Amino acid sequence: MITTLSIKNYALIEKLSIDFSKGFSIITGETGAGKSIILGALGLVLGKRADLTSLKNKEEKCIIEAQFEISKYNLEAFFEANDLDYEEDTIIRREILPSGKSRAFINDSPVNLQELQELGLFLIDIHSQQQTQELSDENVQFEIIDAIADVQGDMVAYQSVLKSYKSDKTKLNSLIKKQSESAKEQEYNTFVLNELIEAQLKSGEQEILEADFEKLNNVEIIKEAIDKSLAIANEEQIGVSHNLKEIKAALQKIASFSPEYSSQLERITSLQIEFEDIADELNRCSEKLINDPEQLDLISQKLQLIFNLQKKHQVSSVDELLEIQAKLEDSVFELGNLDDEIAELTTSIEQKSEQLDGLADAIHKKRLDSIPILSQKLISILETLGMPNVRFNIEVKKTATYFANGKDELQFLFSANKGTDFGLLKKVASGGEMSRIMLAVKAILAQYSKLPTLIFDEIDTGVSGEIAIKMGEIMKEMSQKMQIFAITHLPQIAAKGDAHFKVFKSTVGEDTQSELKLLSEEERVVEIAQMLSGTIVSDSALNHAKALLN
Structure with missing residues (x-):
């Protein structure tokens, strides 16, 4: 207090x-x-x-x-x-x-x-006084009934499940909308992804293919150059190999005369070995050279496919295409999972709906049980307040809708006089009647409220x-x-x-x-007397005030 x-x-x-x-x-x-x-x-x-x-x-x-x-x-x-x-x-x-x-x-x-x-x-x-008018509001009427029905525990549980239920409904609607909006996008993404998968792209393969293409596309020119090089190298009388041998033989004769000549011999020997290795490599290259139009065509097609994909996706490398492929795989996988998520949410919503129905039924039953108690208490108090013929018709009806406080709709009807039909409080109750009804309500709630x-x-x-x-x-x-x-x-x-x-x-x-x-007690007598008679306090008003106080 x-x-x-x-x-x-x-x-x-x-x-x-x-x-x-x-x-x-x-x-x-x-x-x-x-x-x-x-x-x-x-x-x-x-x-x-x-x-x-x-x-x-x-x-x-x-x-x-x-x-x-x-x-x-x-x-x-x-x-x-x-x-x-x-x-x-x-x-x-x-x-x-x-x-x-x-x-x-x-x-x-x-x-x-x-x-x-x-x-x-x-x-x-x-x-x-404004709250007195709110008495005709359905939410306020529910608060009155629920205080007597003692549904606080059920209501906390109901509202907790309802919050989760609404959250799931929101998510489900969002997923369904996303699924609908993504249908065409998913179809296109799947097509593009399949296109990339079918290309069987590999990191670094473009450079290898381009090199192979150049070889196969210029095989005659390459073979002619290699053969000419080998001919120059291996000519019996004037070939490079023959001449290097001759030079080496000449230097061997003088190598012992000076370290300088010995060094030159070592260098020409190294050069001879390196040249023979180059000649052998050129010979192997020559043997591997094959004029293969079919292979050239396959490589050309693969390169053209890569170039087309790069142009389509506005990139310049196979690695970038592979990144796009990975992202599309994630996107298509995510969209493909929507069905599973929607199914899970639907099941969750159904389960929570059953929980809500059970809690709402419990709240409904307690409300029904509280209505006779509330009506009896209201009538008892209002009879003492000069409303001997007051009657209430309070109905709680189940609906299919999940409201914030259950699934019920409430009709709170009132009649103050015999022979008059029931009507809504705000339409049939006078100001004085509303004040008395509100006081009765507060008096009843005081018995249940802390x-x-x-x-x-x-x-x-x-x-x-x-x-x-x-x-x-x-x-x-x-x-x-x-x-x-x-x-x-x-x-x-x-x-x-x-x-x-x-x-x-x-x-x-x-x-x-x-x-x-x-x-003080004396001041209070005077104040009440003034409330009775006005500013000028008469003896009768003072006596009346004392009588009221006693």
Whole structure:
């Protein structure tokens, strides 16, 4: 529950610090006195967005700080999950700087607005007139039924599976789309890949083929040149081989006369050996030379195939073609695997659909079981609030659609009077009836919820007299289990509070300020008397106020 609220430089509040107690607290004040400012400040603490218009003095920062006693509400897991220090007396602080920037802290640890909002959901429910209208919203109606049905465990499991189910559906649709869009591309890629595979390309083969082509294409010229070279080398009388032998024989005669001649002999001997080796190699080349038009044609075709593929793929080497072939193999393999992936996802979706159906059925059954309980409790409370003939027709119907909270559709119909047909709340319920129904709902939920604090902002719209007294009694009863605040204009409700705060404006020089004050017993009598009779308090109003308080 909230124990302290401090406000500095916010709207019409210059500085304010007030302590709150458990039980039922009343907040009253004239229209425009600043009750909405208090709620606005609390809203900032709970994570609502702020702007510079919130600052009273635009040159100073605004600070709003609230202290909560949370030892009974099992919030340790939240603090651990968000890496925050857990304190039984937790302090939330919100600062708005003159620059417009906003900062938030939980127990002095900086947090973002989302974390603040998540914690706020566990601390305070501020019920406004707008929320009363939201009672006709199907999601709100489901929240009411589900609180009584106690489906939280089933709902967490359902939503977890639903998230995975939707993810699989998204992936499946993407794969099916990809498969459809890739059909033509796959056909073309497969054709191109087969073309490259059939070419049986090998790294380095283009250079070898080009060399072989040159040999075969010029075999006559090559053979003529080799034969001429061999003839010159091997001519008996004037051949190079014969002459080298003659030179060697001549040098052998003088080699012993000088190291210089001996060196020349060694060199001519080496030259003779090298020349004979060259002649032998040329002879082998000559023997291997064959005029083979068929082989030349095959090599020419293979080279032409390589050139055509290089031109088609805009590359200049066989290695680049082989890289393209590898990429196409991966691409075609990936596309070929789409069928398997689609089949796996389809199976997964079917399995998760069965899980969802089972969980949705469990939720549906619990909802059905909770409807008589909810109807009975609503009728019981509303009868005491002056609606003796109220009836509810609540129907939960199964559908084939997976909604965020199950597979059900909800029809929440209402009739306030005998002889009238059931109708939708927003169409047939008056403002006063909606206020009473909402109070009844909150009173019922208080029995199932562990929410520490509930603030009613003028829930008494459209009621008065004895009904207002009953509403006050219901809020009083709720305050036995949770901290209740009621912002009200009705003295009958104000008199039921354990503590009474008054919001009022004061003028200091040229400055107008809003203030919040805890009333003493005497001040409270006067305040309620003024609520009964106006500014001028009569003795009868004072006596009436005392009677209400007693």
